[in-house]
Amino acid sequence: MSSKPKVLATRTLPDAVEKRLAQDYNVHLNPDDALYSSDELIELAQEADAILPCHTEHFTANVVQRLPNSVKIVANFSVGVDHCNLEEFRKRGIIVTNTPDVLSDATAEIAILLMLGAARRAGEGERMMRDGSWRDWSPSFMVGSAITGKRLGIIGMGRVGQIVAKRARGFEMEIHYCNRNRLAETNEQGAIYHDSIEDLLPVSDVLSLNCPASPETANLLSAERIARLPDGAIIVNTARGALVDESALVDALKSGKIASAGLDVYRTEPGGNPEIAALPNTFLLPHIGSANVETRDAMGFRALDNLDAYFAGREPKDRVA
Numbered sequence: 577m578s579s580k581p582k583v584l585a586t587r588t589l590p591d592a593v594e595k596r597l598a599q600d601y602n603v604h605l606n607p608d609d610a611l612y613s614s615d616e617l618i619e620l621a622q623e624a625d626a627i628l629p630c631h632t633e634h635f636t637a638n639v640v641q642r643l644p645n646s647v648k649i650v651a652n653f654s655v656g657v658d659h660c661n662l663e664e665f666r667k668r669g670i671i672v673t674n675t676p677d678v679l680s681d682a683t684a685e686i687a688i689l690l691m692l693g694a695a696r697r698a699g700e701g702e703r704m705m706r707d708g709s710w711r712d713w714s715p716s717f718m719v720g721s722a723i724t725g726k727r728l729g730i731i732g733m734g735r736v737g738q739i740v741a742k743r744a745r746g747f748e749m750e751i752h753y754c755n756r757n758r759l760a761e762t763n764e765q766g767a768i769y770h771d772s773i774e775d776l777l778p779v780s781d782v783l784s785l786n787c788p789a790s791p792e793t794a795n796l797l798s799a800e801r802i803a804r805l806p807d808g809a810i811i812v813n814t815a816r817g818a819l820v821d822e823s824a825l826v827d828a829l830k831s832g833k834i835a836s837a838g839l840d841v842y843r844t845e846p847g848g849n850p851e852i853a854a855l856p857n858t859f860l861l862p863h864i865g866s867a868n869v870e871t872r873d874a875m876g877f878r879a880l881d882n883l884d885a886y887f888a889g890r891e892p893k894d895r896v897a
């Protein structure tokens with residue numbers, strides 16, 4: 577029997593990542609990429625030393641309590657860890673890691689895509705071209721709004737938020753932000769700090785959500801806060817659906833208070849929100865912020881670096897619990 581540590585990889589990983597995983601570990605792969613139920617996950621984890629999951633597996637308190645004692649580390653293939661009950665992991669003494677940094681550029685790219693797509697009605701235009709309903713052109717046809725020179729409000733000025741700001745400066749946007757802590761001046765690059773979300777919202781022609789989902793940020797974008805945005809504002813979310821009160825967003829999109837929304841994440845995933853999908857003034861993607869080859873490889877290698885460190889007796893770099 578192999579003496580290599582046993583790792584359960586819950587989803588199909590990039591080829592290069594699976595190759596390295598198989599070289600160094602006794603690995604259970606998932607070539608069909610089937611989404612395991614919690615019971616299946618717990619069953620498959622029997623005797624595993626480590627699990628390498630994605631945000632698609634929900635480690636609720638109950639699931640964490642039922643994990644076998646053999647599991648010493650959960651090395652996530654994700655930066656977000658809102659699918660993990662970290663408190664329960666701490667109680668069990670199971671280490672949890674994530675994959676920060678490596679997906680910041682990719683996620684920021686998608687934020688800019690959503691911003692442009694929502695502002696310029698790209699979803700409506702694309703659907704029109706596909707269903708053959710483009711019949712006319714006139715000065716009033718498919719008129720959206722510019723983002724060039726507008727004010728961009730960023731909630732969460734961490735790694736992704738700072739790159740979104742950097743890219744948006746290419747559109748001469750004026751950057752405003754709210755963050756737990758004010759950035760050092762060199763990192764602000766002229767961005768204007770607001771010490772409350774309430775202060776940030778009225779100056780956000782475009783609002784980008786870039787903070788993690790946690791009990792503290794759940795429903796952060798409520799009806800009351802949406803009301804503080806300028807009329808006709810655009811909302812972009814590449815972080816997590818749990819940040820947004822989706823019924824309030826639907827109301828605001830219907831009334832025109834919010835001109836349009838560009839969303840990559842939803843409260844219900846997979847699937848999204850049918851009420852949002854029924855609205856023409858939305859530009860929607862299926863949680864693909866990190867979905868490019870380079871980034872997915874880098875995420876896998878980062879998860880493996882964390883596993884390697886743990887099994888070599890070192891502290892994993894990206895430990896979150």
Ligand code: DGY
Nearest residue numbers: 631653654655656866
């Ligand atoms: C992340 O890494 O958190 C992305 O949302 C994909 O899970």
